[in-house]
Amino acid sequence: MSVLRPSLVRSNPPGRRVAFVAVGAVVAVTLAVGLWAVMFVQAGVLAAPYAPRVDDGFLAEPVTLGDADVAAISNLDPALLAAVREAEAAASVDGVSFEVTSGWRTARYQQWLLEDAVKKYGSTEIALQWVAAPDRSHHVTGRAVDIGPLDAQSWLIAHGAAWGLCQIYANERWHFELATEPGGACPALLENAAG
CATH class of the missing domain: 1.20.5 (Single alpha-helices involved in coiled-coils or other helix-helix interfaces)
Incomplete structure (x- = not known):
């Protein structure tokens, strides 16, 4: 031991x-x-927290239809883009210039816009009058474009049907879509984005 x-x-x-x-x-x-x-x-x-990016279609400031390298423009439906460019050329003869304030958007960005609108307006019901849900938004499919300034909106409301471009919502004079044949009559305005 x-x-x-x-x-x-x-x-x-x-x-x-x-x-x-x-x-x-x-x-x-x-x-x-x-x-x-x-x-x-x-x-x-x-x-x-999510912050929209240029690749999502976010625009910090308006762009022109010539900014083809910007996702909000490059991802627009080709027929819509061509019609808006043709209308812009005709508007320029009248001294009117178009700015794109919003175009194509990702579904994620659209959802963010909707959530932001809910915070702003205090209810989903009111927010949906201004911002469509991602599954209903024509911005997500590239078939809608928001145009500014006011003189461009007014010109496009008065003359856009010649290219098939129509204001869609009574509360959004800036929102345009191809909604008729070129030279046709635009459909009656919807009250708002909720329909």
Whole structure:
């Protein structure tokens, strides 16, 4: 039988044990918080809030129909884009210039606009009068364009049917779609985006 002499037995001083326990606790808490954060980020809870980008069709300021490298223009339906460009050429003879304030949009951007409208107006019912849901928006399909300024809107309301372009909603004088044959009559205005 071997007997250990007290001078040969190494013991950890109490302070060192406390330090090991403290380090272990910090590591465990760090791992738990990290795992929790990863789970919530993946679930979208802690992800940065969505901010629309130019690639989503967002326009910080109006663009021209010639800005073909901008997603809001380049993703418009080709027939709509051609009709608006032809109408713009005719309007320029009258001294009127078109600006595009919105065109094609991703469904995600459209949803963001709807959620923002709900916050602004205080209810989904009122928000839907101004912003269509992504599954109903012609901006998402590239078949709608918003035109400014006011003189361009007025000109297009008066003359746009010659190219099949019509104002669609009574409360949105800026929103145009191909809604008739060139030279045809535009359909009656819908009260708002809710129909």
